[in-house]
Amino acid sequence: MPCFPPLCAPVRRHLRGLFHRKGGGSQGAAPGSTSSSKTALPTVEPKEVALQADSVAESSSPPSLVCAFCRETGLFAPGHFREALDAQLSYAGFSYSTAWSQVQASAAEGCNWCRLLSSTRTEGMYKETLRVTVGFRVHASNNTTPKGVQTLKLVLDDTPHSVYYVSTDPDDVAASLIVAKTCVRKLSSHSTYVMATNCIMDCIRNHERCPPPHSATLPARVIDCLDPAKPRLHVSNKDEQAAYLALSYTRGTTSSFGTTTDTLDAYLLGIDMESLPQTIRDAIRSTHALGVRYLWVDALCILQDSETDKIHEIAQMGSIFRNAYFTIIASSARSADEGFLQDRVPPSPPDITLPFRCSDGQVGAMSLSPIWRQYDGSSEPVCQRAWCLEERLLSPRALIYASHTLQYHCQTTTVNVGNAVCGPITGHRLPNLLFRSDFDDRNTSPALSPNDTKALRYSWIEAVGEYTQRSLGDPADKLVAFAAVAEVFQRAWKSEYLAGLWRHSLVQDLLWYKTSESRHPRPERYRAPTWSWASVDGHVWPSLLDDRLDLESVDTQTCDILSCEVTPVTADLPLGQVSSGVLTLRARMFKASWNPAASMPDLYLYDKLDQPTDTLPLHIGCAYPDSDVDAKEIWALPLMWNTKTQHAAGLIVTRLTDSTATENAPFRRVGYFHSPEDGSGGLWWMSASDEERRDFVIE
Numbered sequence: 001m002p003c004f005p006p007l008c009a010p011v012r013r014h015l016r017g018l019f020h021r022k023g024g025g026s027q028g029a030a031p032g033s034t035s036s037s038k039t040a041l042p043t044v045e046p047k048e049v050a051l052q053a054d055s056v057a058e059s060s061s062p063p064s065l066v067c068a069f070c071r072e073t074g075l076f077a078p079g080h081f082r083e084a085l086d087a088q089l090s091y092a093g094f095s096y097s098t099a100w101s102q103v104q105a106s107a108a109e110g111c112n113w114c115r116l117l118s119s120t121r122t123e124g125m126y127k128e129t130l131r132v133t134v135g136f137r138v139h140a141s142n143n144t145t146p147k148g149v150q151t152l153k154l155v156l157d158d159t160p161h162s163v164y165y166v167s168t169d170p171d172d173v174a175a176s177l178i179v180a181k182t183c184v185r186k187l188s189s190h191s192t193y194v195m196a197t198n199c200i201m202d203c204i205r206n207h208e209r210c211p212p213p214h215s216a217t218l219p220a221r222v223i224d225c226l227d228p229a230k231p232r233l234h235v236s237n238k239d240e241q242a243a244y245l246a247l248s249y250t251r252g253t254t255s256s257f258g259t260t261t262d263t264l265d266a267y268l269l270g271i272d273m274e275s276l277p278q279t280i281r282d283a284i285r286s287t288h289a290l291g292v293r294y295l296w297v298d299a300l301c302i303l304q305d306s307e308t309d310k311i312h313e314i315a316q317m318g319s320i321f322r323n324a325y326f327t328i329i330a331s332s333a334r335s336a337d338e339g340f341l342q343d344r345v346p347p348s349p350p351d352i353t354l355p356f357r358c359s360d361g362q363v364g365a366m367s368l369s370p371i372w373r374q375y376d377g378s379s380e381p382v383c384q385r386a387w388c389l390e391e392r393l394l395s396p397r398a399l400i401y402a403s404h405t406l407q408y409h410c411q412t413t414t415v416n417v418g419n420a421v422c423g424p425i426t427g428h429r430l431p432n433l434l435f436r437s438d439f440d441d442r443n444t445s446p447a448l449s450p451n452d453t454k455a456l457r458y459s460w461i462e463a464v465g466e467y468t469q470r471s472l473g474d475p476a477d478k479l480v481a482f483a484a485v486a487e488v489f490q491r492a493w494k495s496e497y498l499a500g501l502w503r504h505s506l507v508q509d510l511l512w513y514k515t516s517e518s519r520h521p522r523p524e525r526y527r528a529p530t531w532s533w534a535s536v537d538g539h540v541w542p543s544l545l546d547d548r549l550d551l552e553s554v555d556t557q558t559c560d561i562l563s564c565e566v567t568p569v570t571a572d573l574p575l576g577q578v579s580s581g582v583l584t585l586r587a588r589m590f591k592a593s594w595n596p597a598a599s600m601p602d603l604y605l606y607d608k609l610d611q612p613t614d615t616l617p618l619h620i621g622c623a624y625p626d627s628d629v630d631a632k633e634i635w636a637l638p639l640m641w642n643t644k645t646q647h648a649a650g651l652i653v654t655r656l657t658d659s660t661a662t663e664n665a666p667f668r669r670v671g672y673f674h675s676p677e678d679g680s681g682g683l684w685w686m687s688a689s690d691e692e693r694r695d696f697v698i699e
């Protein structure tokens, strides 16, 4: 077993079974294992145990976490605690009254429960008698893991106050009764690696929706982590098959590092760990500790001084992450220098530790964590970086080194490794069908159901929306860093990609817009045609599926798209950077006016401005300028409109340059508009106008 680290036997034992799914089907050899290995593997799964407290032996030694009153008369007296536990059945829980002055005195002396009551009671509710009701429940949210996590609801003076997640240490005597465990904070410990491996195993064996790992062709270069003290670059043979991990991280302010044409030969013999930034070192160590031999890291596996190599490898990014055994996401590290294996810091204020009376009479300890204190993954450094979105979306499985703990993320679930409570998940996932292997064939188009089509459309919209909120080191990479996401959709749609838009849904795709908060100046260097969202910086809202503009409806009409041609900078990266994009439309244009500096400009029909002062200009829509500084001489160009609902949406355009004011001069997009939401105005201005349909070009 050459791939496994010699000192990591438990991890090795777990990994032996990684490729054996439920039912005994083998999906190929595990990294470094023999295919005959069928060791029965212990599984670590949360036990769903109903909370139940039986009579508690009077002899149980009371913990000193609470005061004598709480322990003997209050919530933690044996019978009382059981009533609170039975709240799931009776719904009432346990209620008692206590003196407020007593609570405050005990809080000052260190009773954890009295401290909680004291800090929870709202100012101004002061009465000497405090009424306390406590009940345990199983949390009802489908999106919270582990399944069956329990909560404690606290009601003071008959007013609901707080709900807390209940957890305990895995070694605690109450561990079999409390589903959630305390958060793992030692991320590089042996036990954490074993638990992480268990999560991956559980996914491979039991998650029907997750794409199974398959024998993957190694990327052109990978890091061989067999000896983590002296890793080396490995140049793969053609079609060499082996399991590998991929790393997603933020380079941040770290000075440039990586493989160049000069260092390539030396790196094949060995890479000095000390020369690598901490995040890369941590990735090599954890790859080794997780029992996998190869690791893909962009800076080491792409020649940093070769444009040709960069283009070639970037074109492989989608398959590199899709085929990785799993991805290590260094979520919390702001730069490559920071690393991600450090012990995590407990939350502040800390969780509250209280006694937990078990059914067998023993007294354990539980931790309460306010349910509102949720981890927000979107604020992690890795979620600010544009490149990292496709790396996460395309990874069917990932270990996320978050700022508070280690998480396992797959197409089915997100869990905190070690079964700590993981709140509702907000992160976007690609539809499972995009991982289907029958989409690999470029020449055939597997049928998509209407639901599939809708799911893909929403997913694309969501991905573009999320992507455009992230920052790019090099603004020229706007389309390049999203090309792998586009590629995976193209496998399903078999449609032509037009600088961020799709041929098959082009009219709707043109209707993206920006709100005033995300308005920026247009980039100075050409990046994409103005009708593409890739031509602007900041958050873009792609067009939503608006019922009023449903193309299936007989009432919906559109302009005619005569042609749309995009030229990629290089044919080796057809979904990447473009050098030009020309859209030719046959439509009617209406000269309009607006105040582009306003946060929510109104759009008026221009010719009404010359009316006498007692005539208001004709309001035809709400406008959304694309950038901070834009043209005054504009035209409204309806792309889609519904004659029944009298609703229209379209583009606002101006001349491409001031000096091209000739009849056939091209235009550029400067904004988006739709009919007023209050329905005023209608669409009569479109039909009443003398404007003829004509052909024109937007660049």
Ligand SMILES: [Zn+2]
Residues within 6 Å of the ligand: 066, 067, 068, 069, 070, 106, 107, 111, 112, 113, 114
């Ligand atoms: Zn107390």
Ligand SMILES: [Zn+2]
Residues within 6 Å of the ligand: 203, 204, 207, 210, 410, 411, 412, 413
């Ligand atoms: Zn899974």
